[in-house]
Amino acid sequence: MSCCAPGTEGAAEVARLAHALPSSEELLLASRSVGEGLRQSELSVPGVHCGACITAVEGALKALPAVVRARVNLSTRRVSVVWMEDMDGLRTDPQAFAAAIRATGYDTHLFSLTTEGDDALRNQLIRAVAVAGFAATNIMLLSVSVWSGAEAATRDLFHWISAFIAGPTLIYAGRFFYQSAWNALRHGRTNMDVPIALAITLSYTVSLWETLHSAEHVWFDATVSLLFFLLIGRALDHIMRDRARSAITGLARLSPRGAMVVRPDGTRDYRPVEEIAVGEHLSISAGERIPVDCRVLSGASDVDRSIVNGESDPLAAGPGTQLEAGAMNLTGSLLVEAVATARNSFLSEVIGLMEAAEGGRARYRRIADRAAQIYSPVVHFLALVSFLGWGFYDGDWKHAMLVAIAVLIITCPCALGLAVPVVQVVAAGRLFAGGVMVKDGSAMERLAEIDTAVFDKTGTLTLGKPRLVDREAVNRSHLALAAALAAHSRHPLSMALAAANAGPMPVIETVGEIAGGGLEAATSQGMLRLGSRAFACGKAVVGEEAHGLSEVVLWRDGVVLETFRFEDALRTGAAEAITALKRERIEMAILSGDRAPAVSRVAGMLGIGHWRAALSPREKTEEVAERTAAGRRVLMVGDGINDAPALAAAHVSIAPATAADVGRQAADFVFLHESLEAIPFAFETARRADRLIRQNFALAVGYNVIAVPVAILGHATPLIAAIAMSTSSIIVVLNSLRLRGELPAFATRATDEARLTTPVVQAA
Amino acid sequence: MNTLIFLIPIALFLGGLGLAAFLWSLKSGQYDDVEGAAWRVLDDGEDKPGR
Numbered sequence: 001m002s003c004c005a006p007g008t009e010g011a012a013e014v015a016r017l018a019h020a021l022p023s024s025e026e027l028l029l030a031s032r033s034v035g036e037g038l039r040q041s042e043l044s045v046p047g048v049h050c051g052a053c054i055t056a057v058e059g060a061l062k063a064l065p066a067v068v069r070a071r072v073n074l075s076t077r078r079v080s081v082v083w084m085e086d087m088d089g090l091r092t093d094p095q096a097f098a099a100a101i102r103a104t105g106y107d108t109h110l111f112s113l114t115t116e117g118d119d120a121l122r123n124q125l126i127r128a129v130a131v132a133g134f135a136a137t138n139i140m141l142l143s144v145s146v147w148s149g150a151e152a153a154t155r156d157l158f159h160w161i162s163a164f165i166a167g168p169t170l171i172y173a174g175r176f177f178y179q180s181a182w183n184a185l186r187h188g189r190t191n192m193d194v195p196i197a198l199a200i201t202l203s204y205t206v207s208l209w210e211t212l213h214s215a216e217h218v219w220f221d222a223t224v225s226l227l228f229f230l231l232i233g234r235a236l237d238h239i240m241r242d243r244a245r246s247a248i249t250g251l252a253r254l255s256p257r258g259a260m261v262v263r264p265d266g267t268r269d270y271r272p273v274e275e276i277a278v279g280e281h282l283s284i285s286a287g288e289r290i291p292v293d294c295r296v297l298s299g300a301s302d303v304d305r306s307i308v309n310g311e312s313d314p315l316a317a318g319p320g321t322q323l324e325a326g327a328m329n330l331t332g333s334l335l336v337e338a339v340a341t342a343r344n345s346f347l348s349e350v351i352g353l354m355e356a357a358e359g360g361r362a363r364y365r366r367i368a369d370r371a372a373q374i375y376s377p378v379v380h381f382l383a384l385v386s387f388l389g390w391g392f393y394d395g396d397w398k399h400a401m402l403v404a405i406a407v408l409i410i411t412c413p414c415a416l417g418l419a420v421p422v423v424q425v426v427a428a429g430r431l432f433a434g435g436v437m438v439k440d441g442s443a444m445e446r447l448a449e450i451d452t453a454v455f456d457k458t459g460t461l462t463l464g465k466p467r468l469v470d471r472e473a474v475n476r477s478h479l480a481l482a483a484a485l486a487a488h489s490r491h492p493l494s495m496a497l498a499a500a501n502a503g504p505m506p507v508i509e510t511v512g513e514i515a516g517g518g519l520e521a522a523t524s525q526g527m528l529r530l531g532s533r534a535f536a537c538g539k540a541v542v543g544e545e546a547h548g549l550s551e552v553v554l555w556r557d558g559v560v561l562e563t564f565r566f567e568d569a570l571r572t573g574a575a576e577a578i579t580a581l582k583r584e585r586i587e588m589a590i591l592s593g594d595r596a597p598a599v600s601r602v603a604g605m606l607g608i609g610h611w612r613a614a615l616s617p618r619e620k621t622e623e624v625a626e627r628t629a630a631g632r633r634v635l636m637v638g639d640g641i642n643d644a645p646a647l648a649a650a651h652v653s654i655a656p657a658t659a660a661d662v663g664r665q666a667a668d669f670v671f672l673h674e675s676l677e678a679i680p681f682a683f684e685t686a687r688r689a690d691r692l693i694r695q696n697f698a699l700a701v702g703y704n705v706i707a708v709p710v711a712i713l714g715h716a717t718p719l720i721a722a723i724a725m726s727t728s729s730i731i732v733v734l735n736s737l738r739l740r741g742e743l744p745a746f747a748t749r750a751t752d753e754a755r756l757t758t759p760v761v762q763a764a
Numbered sequence: 765m766n767t768l769i770f771l772i773p774i775a776l777f778l779g780g781l782g783l784a785a786f787l788w789s790l791k792s793g794q795y796d797d798v799e800g801a802a803w804r805v806l807d808d809g810e811d812k813p814g815r
């Protein structure tokens with residue numbers, strides 16, 4: 001069990017895991033109270049795959065004093081942690097759990113797809129499947145002996161036993177269909193469940209009547225096995241059902257609870273964000289989120305707006321700068337004046353856009369529903385025609401009734417009911433193995449239809465983290481010196497510099513941070529400065545922005561020692577993913593909120609012709625809507641808050657697991673591994689699933705074309721009905737299983753990355 | 765015919781036993797983490813299923 005060897009990962013592995021942990025506030029809000037001062041959090045750990053992983057993750061968590069219980073679920077790749085809210089009067093910081101898991105070498109994300117309510121219905125359905133399965137097998141065994149020629153008395157006995165088993169089963173396991181059929185009829189509609197409910201009720205009633213009169217043929221076996229197969233389909237369908245989206249509530253979570261209001265007389269007061277009025281002065285310290293849209297009055301800082309507008313470089317904020325709610329204040333404290341109330345702030349605008357956008361997708365109707373709409377009236381019509389036809393033809397209305405029931409049973413959409421859910425469950429399993437979570441079944445159908453893909457830049461095509469360019473070309477000692485300075489700052493470029501330095505670095509104790517400029521320190525070797533060229537050299541330099549790279553200058557006593565250039569590194573597999581999508585003739589575009597040079601650089605590197613920069617969330621949504629209006633089916637891939645309305649507006653959407661909570665909630669798919677190759681993988685799987693669904697429909701309809709005339713002509717005995725029904729269902733299931741098969745290389749690689757002791761095999 | 769009198773109840777009883785066992789295992793959460801259970805067998809620590 002040494003396959004994992006946690007903690008032995010090399011530098012590359014650490015770099016791979018370098019992206020941000022879920023924030024404490026998100027973690028706290030996603031956890032739920034389980035009573036007695038305990039809370040429970042669910043974290044997704046996509047890397048776990050064996051016993052040693054379980055021990056490592058659980059061990060690391062249990063070592064924390066606040067953790068009461070920690071349990072890894074290997075099937076869902078999640079860990080649930082139960083922890084104490086307060087420890088000796090101190091509030092627990094849930095980020096420590098994520099950090100502890102990260103420290104063992106496993107990546108972790110927050111995953112708050114709550115499924116508690118769903119589980120009750122799912123368990124009811126599984127229980128019903130079990131009961132129906134029990135009844136079906138026993139009745140079928142009795143039927144087989146009847147078919148092989150039991151004498152009259154035994155036959156009657158067997159029929160009675162079957163009736164006693166089938167009756168309660170119909171009520172217990174059939175209630176889902178009765179309820180749904182009743183709901184449809186009450187509202188004057190008809191759905192797939194109406195012929196099902198009719199068929200099972202009529203066939204049971206007639207069989208009971210026949211049993212009372214010691215007849216030769218009864219339909220109990222067909223009734224119950226019909227129920228059994230349909231319930232399997234229903235249970236699988238439920239698992240793939242659309243989950244309620246809570247994207248909008250997720251958004252509201254990101255805005256801070258309150259803010260420090262500074263009164264004109266200088267007193268300070270912490271007030272909830274809703275009570276902040278326009279014109280009030282607020283104090284925002286480093287590390288806090290901006291509570292409402294505001295303008296800076298005094299102070300200087302760097303503000304990370306990446307989550308708001310996708311801009312990769314922090315904005316240097318000084319007096320007069322406008323800031324949006326939700327942005328993160330990084331380096332210095334600010335005194336600001338509110339220019340909008342919480343209700344009119346940036347986040348609320350996004351919420352409004354999303355509400356408008358989400359209505360659009362609700363119009364999509366699933367393949368199964370569309371099929372049912374055609375199928376169900378046809379079935380009713382056929383049954384009615386055969387009933388009347390036989391009734392008037394030979395005047396024997398009981399026989400006419402039996403034929404009508406046979407038609408209903410034979411045409412009953414067993415195979416049709418299984419055709420979609422089985423494929424979707426198999427496809428979702430394949431996607432999960434490749435690190436892609438599917439939020440609902442219809443998303444897969446929609447993904448198969450796309451012809452346009454629109455990407456966000458920061459955090460999606462790129463990692464959203466700066467990386468030092470040409471590390472080899474930089475003087476070692478200069479890098480070490482810069483890293484020593486940078487270690488004192490939380491500015492993203494500083495953190496990238498500190499991370500880039502592999503060797504030892506000198507110790508510099510007192511470092512001053514000039515917000516919006518850089519760092520400064522007086523050492524025995526002289527005066528050191530690290531920061532923008534304008535700050536370090538004391539003069540403005542033109543043309544700095546033109547190359548799309550950010551740069552930092554190391555300066556000592558008037559001499560520029562070194563210029564460090566940073567790029568926002570491309571996500572692994574980005575180039576491969578774009579190439580694969582191009583091969584499928586998907587039209588692609590980049591919609592970014594970032595500055596034009598940075599976007600054009602990424603577009604050039606990936607060979608994407610269409611790109612637009614400096615877009616607001618509204619403009620992104622409009623771009624998507626425009627393409628939709630032109631008849632295109634758009635896939636949106638994005639991660640920020642600014643992408644959320646576009647994610648909701650697109651035909652189908654994908655977000656990385658590192659996305660803002662809102663982005664994850666708004667998207668239909670979430671990919672857990674870092675590689676962007678997950679997107680062509682998901683697309684290819686969806687395409688294949690779509691093809692299989694159509695094949696399954698063809699099989700089911702083809703079977704009906706053969707079986708229905710037999711039934712209408714009155715030749716369908718219970719034996720024929722039972723055999724025909726079962727074989728068509730089994731063929732459909734077997735056909736669906738063809739979707740399983742080899743996972744692509746990137747998914748295998750992602751799993752193998754954790755087990756360094758075994759060589760990485762099969763990169764086919 | 766005579767043998768059927770006791771054979772059928774036995775068959776139904778055994779089938780019912782299997783059904784009851786399945787419903788019980790479902791209720792006690794034995795299918796929550798099928799893959800993990802296979803590895804936990806090898807773990808020397810506490811092995812009670814929990815939440």
